[in-house]
Amino acid sequence: MTTPAESTGTPGHQPETGLRADAERNRERILAAARRLYAAQGLCVSMAAVAREADVGKATLSRRFATREDLVTAVFADRMDGYAAAVTEALADPDAWHGFTGYIQAVCAMQAADRGFADVLTMTFPAAKALEARRAGAYEGFLRLIDRAKDTGHLRADFVPEDLVILLMANAGVVAATGDDAPDAWRRLVGHMLRSYATPGAPLPPPAGAPAPTALYRAMVRLSRTGGDVS
Structure with missing residues (x-):
């Protein structure tokens, strides 16, 4: 009992x-x-x-x-899935140039929404194999997206994959520097970069407006107080 x-x-x-x-x-x-x-x-x-x-x-x-890599992988697994899905969606667009520009905007928007993810996209984590596998898959898709966009005649022939890395680094810096003072400043940067990637006459999304001078001034004051450290 x-x-x-x-x-x-x-x-x-x-x-x-x-x-x-x-x-x-x-x-x-x-x-x-x-x-x-x-x-x-x-x-x-x-x-x-x-x-x-x-x-x-x-x-x-x-x-x-x-490890830190284990934590980063767990935190950003869903976001990396979204990053990979953005490539798949862009490749499915029957208008290859529209798919390309939409993908650039989507990825930069992901960065703007989460500073941690902005860092993830501009760093590598060799020990985080699942995270890096998702990144590699997205990269392969982006290579196909570039080829399709060039075939339309709207993407410059000298555009290379590394240009996206440069854009993501620049965008991460803008997102961190402007913060809540000018949260949409990144859209202006992305618009200018898309124009630099396009051939003359290529259709482009409407340009984003410039941030208000007072908003940028507040961001500059904040940076001066932190010695330019945006981390």
Whole structure:
């Protein structure tokens, strides 16, 4: 016959199902904290800062995510899926030039929405194989997108894949520098870059308006106070 003590288990001992539930809750708290910090500050955030934001110990964080690359992969897996899906959608566009310009705008919008993802797109994580596999797949799709856009005669013949990397680096800098002061400044940059990629007479999206001078001034003041550090 089972006694009450036997049915409830050893005093102070948490059943395995409870331990699993606690572990999952901690994992979700860590991911939510990392998403908030990365989105606001970029990938410069330390693992210790993530642990504090999640209100867990460093040991708990390291059990869930042994390395920074593990945490970054978990946080940005869905965004990298979206990045890859943007290429697929662009390749499916019957108007190859429209697909190309739409893809450039979509990827830069992803950067603008999340500073952490802006960093992810301009950095490599050799140890994060799943993340890098998604990036490689998106890159292969972009190569096909370039060829299709050039076949329309609207994309300059001297455009190379590295031009996208340069744009993403520049856009990440603009997003970080302007912040909440001029959050749409990146659209102006992307518009100018699309014009530089296009052949004369190529159809282009309407240009975005320039940020208000006062907004850019506030961004410049903020940068001067931080010594130009946008991290």
